[in-house]
Amino acid sequence: MINPLELLFRRTVRERWCTGIQCTTCGSFMFRDALARYLKRYGPAEWPFSNYQIKRMYRDLAEIDPPPGQGSKYEEILKGLFKVVSPSPHLDDELGDSWARDVLSSMRDRYQRRLEARRIHDLANDPNEVAKRRAEKKAKRTEEHKKRMELQRLKALEWHKRNKVNP
Numbered sequence: 001m002i003n004p005l006e007l008l009f010r011r012t013v014r015e016r017w018c019t020g021i022q023c024t025t026c027g028s029f030m031f032r033d034a035l036a037r038y039l040k041r042y043g044p045a046e047w048p049f050s051n052y053q054i055k056r057m058y059r060d061l062a063e064i065d066p067p068p069g070q071g072s073k074y075e076e077i078l079k080g081l082f083k084v085v086s087p088s089p090h091l092d093d094e095l096g097d098s099w100a101r102d103v104l105s106s107m108r109d110r111y112q113r114r115l116e117a118r119r120i121h122d123l124a125n126d127p128n129e130v131a132k133r134r135a136e137k138k139a140k141r142t143e144e145h146k147k148r149m150e151l152q153r154l155k156a157l158e159w160h161k162r163n164k165v166n167p
């Protein structure tokens with residue numbers, strides 16, 4: 001027997017349902033409605049879904065493998081699904097070694113990388129950091145200027161010596 005969540009994935013592909021949860025045109029109504037109906041098989045809750053409902057969903061997810069050539073479509077659906085039902089890290093083990101687990105891990109990796117990029121960006125634009133870098137640059141310029149002046153002074157001194165002109 002094919003699992004009901006896989007049927008939902010197939011139907012989403014077949015009927016080209018929009019899974020963009022932030023979609024301003026349809027709000028992915030068809031997809032969200034079908035997902036809520038699917039989850040109702042495992043409990044009465046419509047929103048928020050119970051832990052038991054989510055756990056059953058994870059078990060169904062663990063059995064899904066995208067058909068050849070539909071990997072990216074399935075991935076998009078899974079991302080849409082996780083925007084409706086927030087991932088439950090404590091249920092990761094229910095996913096075993098499945099395709100869904102891989103997608104979820106890569107979603108988390110990307111999220112972590114975005115956070116890190118954000119942190120670096122914020123640090124680079126932190127007013128204190130900016131002021132600190134500016135002060136360092138200024139100190140370096142002053143130092144270089146001093147060196148140049150000293151070099152010029154020595155050169156002038158040498159010139160005066162050579163030409164026997166008192167400074």
Ligand SMILES: [Zn+2]
Nearest residue numbers: 018023026028
């Ligand atoms: Zn839409």
